[in-house]
Amino acid sequence: MPVCHREIIENQTEFLIWKITETEAELRQGLALSPAALARLAQRKSSVHRKGYLAIRQLLKLLKIPPLMHQYNSEGVPYLTDGRYISISHTRDLASVVISSRPVGIDLEHYKEKIRGIAPRFLHSTETEIPQGEAGLVYLTQIWTAKEALYKVYKKKGLIFNTQLRIDPFVPEATAGKGWVIEGEQQTSFALEFRIFEKYCLTLAT
Numbered sequence: 553m554p555v556c557h558r559e560i561i562e563n564q565t566e567f568l569i570w571k572i573t574e575t576e577a578e579l580r581q582g583l584a585l586s587p588a589a590l591a592r593l594a595q596r597k598s599s600v601h602r603k604g605y606l607a608i609r610q611l612l613k614l615l616k617i618p619p620l621m622h623q624y625n626s627e628g629v630p631y632l633t634d635g636r637y638i639s640i641s642h643t644r645d646l647a648s649v650v651i652s653s654r655p656v657g658i659d660l661e662h663y664k665e666k667i668r669g670i671a672p673r674f675l676h677s678t679e680t681e682i683p684q685g686e687a688g689l690v691y692l693t694q695i696w697t698a699k700e701a702l703y704k705v706y707k708k709k710g711l712i713f714n715t716q717l718r719i720d721p722f723v724p725e726a727t728a729g730k731g732w733v734i735e736g737e738q739q740t741s742f743a744l745e746f747r748i749f750e751k752y753c754l755t756l757a758t
Contacts, residue, residue: 554607555614561745565758567650567658568614570607579606584619592624604642611649629707639704643752650756657704659697660754667692674699674713679721687724693753695719698744701757702731705742719744731757 557569572579576599583606585593596602612622621633632638632651639658641648650658671682671692679695682688699717711717711733722729729744745756 554610557747557749559747561756564654565650565652565656565756566615567648567754567756568611569660569754570611570647572603572607572645572647574603574607576602576606579603579610583609583613585609586619589619600644604647607647608640608642608649611647615649615651617651627709639701641700641754646752648754652758654758655705657701657706657757658754659700659704660752661693661697661700662752663689663693665689667696672714674717676714676718678718681721683724690748690753691724694722694746694748694755697753697755698729698731698746698757701744701755702733702742705757706733706740708733722746 554570554573555568556571558566560566589609593602593605596605612619617632622630622638623633624630630638630640637652637654637656639650639656641659643661646660646662648658648660650656667689674696683691698719699713702717703711703713716734718732718734720730720732725748727746729746731742731744733740733742742757745758747754
């Protein structure tokens with residue numbers, strides 16, 4: 553089964569991760585793609601992005617989301633027509649979907665050394681306690697995915713990651729945390745769920 557992780561949190565939020573090993577043809581099997589969905593698929597030029605899109609559609613099918621219930625707004629943000637909340641993420645050979653009764657954002661990323669070099673672009677001035685070595689690579693990736701998840705749940709373009717998104721300190725083995733979106737004097741908090749895997753990590757923000 554391509555789904556390598558499935559989890560329900562507090563009976564409100566369910567997320568799945570799909571490990572992509574299939575060809576595009578295999579991923580299309582059993583999918584009912586509307587003209588709009590086919591157009592979106594055609595817009596993705598690389599095979600990796602096309603397979604990511606199809607894997608997302610397979611996950612929606614597993615979640616029993618009818619094709620017409622999953623839509624995109626004018627800014628390309630996914631939503632469900634039944635009032636529930638959805639967020640999606642895919643990277644290389646992984647795809648994930650989360651469905652919730654409350655606003656939610658999801659992001660997953662592989663561990664990559666280059667994140668150390670770009671860390672100053674997304675780290676807040678308070679986010680200075682970074683572990684050394686391999687643990688630091690995982691920790692930085694957790695912070696990055698947390699901020700991507702915050703960006704998705706807050707749904708406001710133009711937020712600056714290293715000044716307007718802040719993650720409270722957490723220990724590397726933590727499964728929960730807190731993140732903040734800062735706009736002037738207003739600070740909005742979100743609960744975070746961390747999941748650590750061998751080659752990648754995932755964060756949910758609600």
